Amino acid sequence: xxxxxxxxxxxxxxxxxxxxxxxxxxxxxxxxxxxxxxxxxxxxxxxxxxxxxxxxxxxxxxxxxxxxxxxxxxxxxxxxxxxxxxxxxxxxxxxxxxxxxxxxxxxxxxxxxxxxxxxxxxxxxxxxxxxxxxxxxxxxxxxxxxxxxxxxxxxxxxxxxxxxxxxxxxxxxxxxxxxxxxxxxxxxxxxxxxxxxxxxxxxxxxxxxxxxxxxxxxxxxxxxxxxxxxxxxxxxxxxxxxxxxxxxxxxxxxxxxxxxxxxxxxxxxxxxxxxxxxxxxxxxxxxxxxxxxxxxxxxxxxxxxxxxxxxxxxxxxxxxxxxxxxxxxxxxxxxxxxxxxxxxxxxxxxxxxxxxxxxxxxxxxxxxxxxxxxxxxxxxxxxxxxxxxxxxxxxxxxxxxxxxxxxxxxxxxxxxxxxxxxxx
Ligand SMILES: Cc1cc2nc3c(=O)[nH]c(=O)nc-3n(C[C@H](O)[C@H](O)[C@H](O)COP(=O)(O)OP(=O)(O)OC[C@H]3O[C@@H](n4cnc5c(N)ncnc54)[C@H](O)[C@@H]3O)c2cc1C
Numbered sequence: 001x002x003x004x005x006x007x008x009x010x011x012x013x014x015x016x017x018x019x020x021x022x023x024x025x026x027x028x029x030x031x032x033x034x035x036x037x038x039x040x041x042x043x044x045x046x047x048x049x050x051x052x053x054x055x056x057x058x059x060x061x062x063x064x065x066x067x068x069x070x071x072x073x074x075x076x077x078x079x080x081x082x083x084x085x086x087x088x089x090x091x092x093x094x095x096x097x098x099x100x101x102x103x104x105x106x107x108x109x110x111x112x113x114x115x116x117x118x119x120x121x122x123x124x125x126x127x128x129x130x131x132x133x134x135x136x137x138x139x140x141x142x143x144x145x146x147x148x149x150x151x152x153x154x155x156x157x158x159x160x161x162x163x164x165x166x167x168x169x170x171x172x173x174x175x176x177x178x179x180x181x182x183x184x185x186x187x188x189x190x191x192x193x194x195x196x197x198x199x200x201x202x203x204x205x206x207x208x209x210x211x212x213x214x215x216x217x218x219x220x221x222x223x224x225x226x227x228x229x230x231x232x233x234x235x236x237x238x239x240x241x242x243x244x245x246x247x248x249x250x251x252x253x254x255x256x257x258x259x260x261x262x263x264x265x266x267x268x269x270x271x272x273x274x275x276x277x278x279x280x281x282x283x284x285x286x287x288x289x290x291x292x293x294x295x296x297x298x299x300x301x302x303x304x305x306x307x308x309x310x311x312x313x314x315x316x317x318x319x320x321x322x323x324x325x326x327x328x329x330x331x332x333x334x335x336x337x338x339x340x341x342x343x344x345x346x347x348x349x350x351x352x353x354x355x356x357x358x359x360x361x362x363x364x365x366x367x368x369x370x371x372x373x374x375x376x377x378x379x380x381x382x383x384x385x386x387x388x389x390x391x392x393x394x395x396x397x398x399x400x401x402x403x404x405x406x407x408x409x410x411x412x413x414x415x416x417x418x419x420x421x422x423x424x
Contacts, residue, residue, distance in 0.1 A: 004245045006030040008420070009237055011227055012253035014040020016396030016409040018212040020251050021220070023417035027424060030245065031216075032237075034226035038213055040253070041365055041397075042406060044204025045281065048359035049318075052281035055365060056294065056308040056322045057205035058082075058198040061407050066414075067199075073211035078202045082313055088149060088296045089349055097296060098175040099149040100141050101185040110148065117142030118179065131374065133165035140176070153298035156305040159275040159326040160371055169372040171403055200313055208406065227254075230263045232390035237262075251416065253396035253409075255367055256380060265386065271379045272401060274367035278325040280304075280339050283359035287311065288319035288351055295351075302345045303338065319355060321346075326369070335362045370401050 006028055010017045013033035017040075021029045037043060045052045061067035071079070086097040096102040103114040117124065121142035128135035133154070137146045154162055177185075184190070201207035213221070226240045236246045252259045257272035294308035303325055310320040323342050327333065339362065346352040370376070380401045384394050395412050397404050404412075 003236070004030065004243065005247070006245060007248045007424075008251060009245055009247035009249070010251045010253075011259070012040060012396070012399075013038035013213070013221055013223070014253055014396065014409075015042055015209060015212065015406045016040075016253035016399065016413050017251070018209065018216065019410040019413035020253075020395070020417050021216050022212050023414040023421075025417075025421040027420070029220055030247075031221045032225040032227050032239065032245070033221065033223045036224050038221060038223065039206050039209040041368075042205040042209050044206035045361045046204070047361055048283060050281070050283040050320045050359055051202070051204045051310065051314065052283075052320070052322060052361055053205045054363050055277060055279045055324055055368075056310070057406070058200055058313075059205075059208070059406070060196075060198050063407060063411060066407055066410050070208055070211045073214050074201065074207055077207050079199050080202065080314065081197060081199050082293065083197050085292050086294050086296070087292055088153075088298065089302075090148060090298065094295070096189070098177065099296075100145050100175070101177050101182050102189075103145060103182070104186040106148075110144070113144040114142070114148065117144040118182065129163060131167055132163045133167060133169045134162035136167040137162070149296075149298045152300060153296055153305060156298065156300070157275070157324075157326045158369055158371065159328045159331075160273070164371060164373055166372045166374055166377065169403065173403060202314055205406075227262060230259075230392070232263050232265075232387070232392060235391060248391065249420065250392040251413075252392065252394045253399045254394075255370075255398040256384070256394050256401045259387075259392075259394055259399065260383060263387070263392070265383065267379065267383060271373070271376050272370070273376075274329060274370040275326045276329050276331070276364055276366035277368035278327060278333055278335070278338060279363050279365065280321075280323045280325075280342050281361040281363075282319075282321045282323065282339075282342075282346075282357060284319040284321075284352070284355040285358050286319065286355060287317055288321075288353075288355065295349075297349065302349060303341050304345065307346070307351060318358075319351075321351070329366060333364065335364075338362075367398055369403065370398065372401070372403060376401060 008029040010031040013031050017031050021031055041054050043054050087094045088099050095105045103111055124143045125139040128138045130139050137150045227237050228240050230237045236244050238244045260267045296306050304323045307321055307323045396409050
C-alpha cells in the first residue's frame with residue numbers, strides 16, 4: 001500500500017487534535033479520524049428543532065485569549081452567557097449546588113446530622129484511607145454529607161468504588177469548601193464555583209469544533225480513517241484500510257490505553273480503567289421546570305446521575321433534556337429499556353408530568369470519565385515519557401488520561417504546537 005509522509009501525524013479530530021493542527025505555524029500535518037465526522041465528544045445533533053450535544057457541553061473559559069480566538073471564527077453564531085442554576089434532588093427536596101455549602105436547605109433532622117458530622121469529622125476521618133477520593137470526602141465533610149450526596153452521586157457517575165480513586169481525582173473541578181465557608185453560606189449565599197457562569201453557542205458545542213476546523217485544510221483531515229497500529233521505531237503508522245503513514249512526530253488524542261495497544265508497548269491493563277456514560281437526549285412537546293439548568297440525582301433508585309435542561313439555557317419553549325447514566329465499561333446496555341426507565345424516573349422525580357416525548361437521540365461515550373488513581377498517574381507519567389522519546393505525544397482528556405475541560409485541551413495542544421513552532 002502507498003506510504004504517505006507527514007511531519008505531524010495527529011490522531012483524532014476532536015478539540016485536542018484540531019487545536020494542535022490549528023496552532024502549528026505553517027507546518028504540514030495530517031489528522032486521521034476514526035469516525036465519519038469530526039468533533040469527538042463535542043459533536044452536536046440537530047433533530048426536530050432540538051439541539052443536543054453528545055452530552056451537555058458548557059463552557060467556562062479562564063483564558064480570554066482562547067475564547068476570543070474561537071469567537072473570531074464564529075461570526076454570526078449567537079452565544080448565550082448564562083448564570084448557572086444547578087440543584088440537587090434528595091428525597092423529594094431540592095438543595096442548591098454545591099451540596100456541602102447548602103446543607104441548611106435540608107429538612108431539619110438531616111441538616112443537624114450533616115452539621116454535627118461536619119463539626120466532628122475528625123472522628124470519622126481516622127476510619128478511612130485519606131489518600132483515596134472517598135477518604136478525602138469523609139475527612140473534609142464528615143459522614144452524613146458524604147453519605148447523602150458526595151459518595152452516592154460520584155459512585156453513580158464513575159461507576160466504581162471511590163476508594164480506588166485518587167484523593168485529587170477531580171482536580172479543580174471538585175468544589176472544596178471549609179467549615180467557615182459552609183457556615184457563612186448559611187447567612188450570605190455564595191455558591192460561586194469554577195462554572196458559576198457559562199457560555200453556550202445556540203448551534204451547540206460543535207460550533208467550537210467548526211471554529212477550529214475552519215482554519216484547516218479539509219484535505220488534511222481524513223475521516224473514516226481509524227489508525228490501528230504504530231511502529232514507534234520506524235515511525236510508521238497504519239490505517240485500518242492498510243495505508244501506511246510515516247511521520248516525524250505523532251500527536252495522539254486517542255485514549256492512552258488504546259494508543260499503548262497500537263504501539264505494542266506492554267502495560268498493565270488494570271491500571272487504565274474508566275466508565276462509560278449513556279446519554280439520552282429527550283425532546284418533549286411542552287415546557288417543563290423553568291429556570292434550572294441541571295439537577296444532580298444521588299439516589300440509587302433513580303437511574304441517572306444528572307439531567308440538564310437545554311431549553312432553559314437556550315430560551316426554548318419545549319423541554320429539551322440530556323440525561324446521563326454512568327456505567328462500567330463492560331456493562332451490557334439495552335438502550336431502549338434504559339430510555340423507558342429514564343422516562344419513568346423523570347416522572348417519579350417530577351420533571352415529566354403529562355409531557356409527550358417527540359424526539360430522542362441516544363449515545364454512549366466510552367471512555368467518558370477515566371479513573372484517576374495514584375497507580376494510573378505513575379504509569380501514565382512513565383509510559384508517556386517513553387513515548388515522547390520516540391516522538392509520540394499523548395495529549396487531550398483521554399490521551400492525557402485525566403479530568404479536564406475543552407479549554408484545557410486547547411491550552412495543552414497550543415502549548416505543544418508552540419514548542420514545535422519554536423524548534424522548527
Ligand atoms: C459527560 C461529559 C460531559 C462533559 N462536559 C463538558 C463541559 O460541559 N465542558 C467542557 O469544557 N468539557 C466537557 N467535557 C469534556 C470534553 O468532552 C473533553 O475535554 C473533550 O471533548 C476532549 O476532546 P479530545 O479531542 O481530547 O478527545 P475526543 O473528543 O475523545 O476526541 C478524540 C478523537 O480521536 C478519535 N480517535 C480515537 N482513536 C482513534 C484512532 N485509533 N484512529 C483515529 N482516530 C481515533 C476519536 O474518534 C475522537 O474523535 C465533558 C465530557 C464528558 C464525558
